[in-house]
Amino acid sequence: MTDTGNIVPEYLRHIRNAVDDVREDMREVKTRLGILENRYAGLSGRLDRLDSRVERIETRLNLAEA
Incomplete structure (x- = not known):
């Protein structure tokens, strides 16, 4: 019989x-996601400015239609 107490x-x-381990992985994922969000925001802003310049x-x- 095994000792269930141990x-x-x-x-x-x-x-x-x-x-x-899962908590550590989630911290890393959140950090990397934050970096991606910041880069996306910067890229999105640059694309908006580029769009207005093309217009x-x-x-x-x-060349633009009314």
Whole structure:
């Protein structure tokens, strides 16, 4: 017969270690996602400015429809 008194704490330690690993991974994922969001925001702003510049060029060259 096995001693369940020793097995339970062992399983709990294993679960705690697994949760700690997941927590660490989630921190990394959140950090990387934040970096991606910042880069996307910067790129989006640049594309908006580029779009307005192209519209101005089209208007000056009479290429834009009214």
